[in-house]
Amino acid sequence: MSSWVKGLITGIVIITLLYVLNAMMSKTGFFGAGIDDYTARILVFIAINIILATSLNLINGFTGQFSIGHAGFMAVGAYSSAYFTVNHGKQIENAFSFLGETGSGSVVLIIAVIIGAIVAAISGLIVGIPSLRLKGDYLAIVTLGFAEIIRIVILNIDAVGGATGYQVPGYANFLWIGFFAVITIVVVHNIVKSDSGRALVSIREDELAAEAMGVNTTRYKVSAFVISSAFAGIAGVLFAHYNKFLSTNDFQFIKSFEIIIMIVIGGMGSMTGAIIGAIVVTLLPEVLRNLPDIQFGSTVFRFADLRLVIFALILILTMILRPQGILGTREFGLNWLKRPRKTSEGTESVGADAGVPIAQQEEAKHLQSEEEKDI
Amino acid sequence: MDTFVQQLINGLTIGSIYALIALGYTMVYGILRLINFAHGDIYMVGAYAGFLLATLVFNSEPSIFAFVIVLLGSMAIAAAIGMAIERFAYRPVRKYSRMTTLITAIGMSLFIEYLFVFIFSGTPRSFPQLIQNDNYTIFGSATISASQMLIFAVSILLMITLQYIIFKTKIGKAMRAVSFNINSAKLMGINTDFVIAFTFAIGSALAAAGGVLTAQYNPKIEPLMGIIIGLKAFVAAVLGGIGNIPGAVLGGLLIGAAETLVVGYGNSIGIPSTYRDAVAFAILILVLLIRPAGLLGTNVQEKV
Incomplete structure (x- = not known):
């Protein structure tokens, strides 16, 4: 076929x-x-988180740049598009009224998504050009700083509600949110598999070597950052128009951390890993909400109140027991079912290869096979 | 002019607290290259430990003696908790990638925060008054309260002690060696695990001192109080050059002063006082763009 x-x-x-x-x-x-509405809401948030995790994976997982300010770009997309739909949504809906109620609403949503993506991409460019000169933890703290500044600036704009929050019309439904999640996955997957994607991975593996091989590292880093920000903006647009209410509290740095947690839990630099991470991180607190109460004598011990504590414990234990995340850099696919694994996992200690660049691993394997030949 | 002096005093008060917390961040980073996100929560734990000691153990008249006991007690408790965190959460992931250790630190931070919300509930508690909080007038009309003077005195004392430990004692020499190169230090026979645990203990004790001092100055404590102040203290550490001890103090004082001055004078130059929380980040970004390793940090060139 x-x-x-x-x-x-x-x-x-x-x-x-x-x-x-x-x-x-x-x-x-x-x-x-x-x-029911509760399940529907969880499914929607899974889809939105998939967009966020997949797009952040492009910059953190594949390009190896340490950005922890994703929620800032999400906020930019959410607020810019919400300002548009609140002020012009009705006009456009009327202009396209011949498409019916759902049709005209979809037109508004698509325009909103385009606006949100463009504004978020521009802010990504403004933040990215100076920040990407920095490396490692310094880049991390600067992106975090920019995200917090964005949030505080939005908090002080009265036109978008300021501290009281912002009412937004609900144009987004699961069909569109799921559709954009799929679009994000396809686009990021195609970027990663393209020549540009190889350039991004080469920057992750060794920036100096990549530069020596003629990769314009600054250009690739900034483009990855801009694309990643644009998708975060789209996630923001969808969140705004599904939730129908925006508050800057939704975009605090803990939200950025949540997205980082998704990609690390799933496995950095794995497309399917980011998706699994998004699902796990969204579902886990909800599942823990249903923990039973246990009675000790006269006091009732409510485990559900401890759900965030348990979530944190699971997070720490995952990192200790499986530091490379659920999938590592591998991809999950149907071929996992078809063919047996080539190497048995028992011979390798868990996490032995974590943090070792692929090139070095390949070299080690190569050397090993050379040694075997000598024997 | 008098209001300026007043603003400066208030700014340096909060700046001293930032500096105390920033020291813990910078020491741990200097040794492990780990951003210990749970450090801000240790500050909160310190305030709660002080609260428990002051209400349960010493239900007495305000006296400087009670304060010293509460301060030392909560520093000891926080040091023990800091060492426990290092032993059970950070040591197992130390050899893995930076991302893994960072997520572990975030997980630890969430764990402490929500455990305290569970135990003490989210409602703020009122910290008991341990000293007579009189106001004194200096420089004409500027006032300084007893708790502010206490903050200055205790933080200067603790910083001198820290300087002594790091530069005049054997364990301090070991700490400097480990931060210079952990593997060589190990080869020289230094017990690196012990040195790292000791660093966490000192850093946590300093953060707890910051917690008790703040609670004395502004007696409202709650389980999530460490998030924002911890983040700003971390910014202070990066601003001064992370891993650099005088840099952390300088960064803390600078950010504290800048924040208070923006609240005091920002409106007249077009920055509303609501931008207070953004000031620290704005300064950080400007400084890092000019000096990528912070004010006092040394730029390490990457070798091929």
Whole structure:
């Protein structure tokens, strides 16, 4: 089967699935089958977090630059697009009224997404050009600083509600949010598999060597940063128009940390890892909410109140027991089911290769095979 | 002029607290290259330890003696907790990548915060008054309170002690050696695990002192009080040049003074006082763009 047929079929399957899920979330349901609001909300947040994690993975996982200010760009996208829909949404809806209620709403949402992405990309460029001169922890703290400054500036703009919050019309539904999540995955996947993607990975492995090989490191780093910011902006737009209310508290640095946690838990530099990480980090606190109460004598001990403590413990234990994340840099796919693993994992200690650049690992393997030949 | 002196006194008060916390960040970073995000929470733990000691153990009249006991007690408790965190959370991940250790630190921070929310609930507690908080007039009409003077006195004393430990004692020499090169230090027979644990103990004790001093100055304590102040103290450490001890003090005082001056005079130059929390970051970004290793940091050239 040629690859475009495969792609077409996958596309149709995904869109049908999104459509069915979206119909199930509506009041009427899909042939009687429905999803309650709570579950629907979790599914939506999983999709939004997939956009955030996948896009941050481009800069942190594949390019190896340590950015921890993703929530700032999400805020830029959310607020800029919300300002547009609040002030011009109705006009555009009326202009496209011949498309029906859903159709005209979708037009507004698409324009909002474009605006949010562009504004977030521009702010990514403004932040990226000076910051990316810095390395490692210094870059991290500067991106964090920029994100906090963005948040405080927004907090002081009265036109978008300031400290009281901002009411936004709800144009986004699961169909669109899921669609943009898929778009993000496809775009980031294609970038990573392209020549530019190899350039990004070469910067991660060894910036000096990449530069010596003729890779324009600054250009690639800044472009990765801008693309990553644009997708964070899209996530912000979708969040704003689904949640229908914006408060700068949603974009505190803890949100940026949450996205970092997703990609590290899933495995840095793995596309499927970021997706799994987004799902796990969104679901885990909700699952822990249902922990049972246990009675000790007369006092009732509510485990559900401890859910964030347990979440933190799970996080620490994951890092101690599986420092490379759930998948490491590998990808999860259907071929995992087809062929048995080439090497048994038992011979290698967990995390022995964590932090070792791929090039060095390859070299080590190469040397090992040379040695074997000598024997 | 008098209001300027007043603003400066208030700014240096909060700056001294930033400096005390920043010292812990900078020492741990200097030795392990780890951003210890849980450090701001140790400051909170220190304030709560002081609160418990002061209400449960010493329910007495305000006296400087009670204050010293509470201060030393909470420093000891925080030092023990800091060592425990290092032993159980950071030591197992020390050999892994920077990202892994960073996430462990974030996890530890969340763990402490929400454990304290669970135990003490999120509602703020009032810290008991341990000393007579009289106001004294200096430089004409500027006033300084007893708790502010206490902050200056105790932080200067602690910084001198720290300087003595690092430059005049054997363990200090070992700390400098480990921060210079951990593997060579190990080869020279230094017990690096002990040195690292000791560094965490000192850093945590300083943060706890900051917590008790702040609680004495502004007697409202709550489990999430360490997040913002910890972040700013970290910014102070980076501003001064992370890993550099005088730099941390300089950064803390600078940020404290700048923040208070923005609140006091910002409106007249077009910066609303609500931008207070952004000041630290703005200064940091400007400084790092000009001096990428911070004010007093040395730029290490990457070798091929």
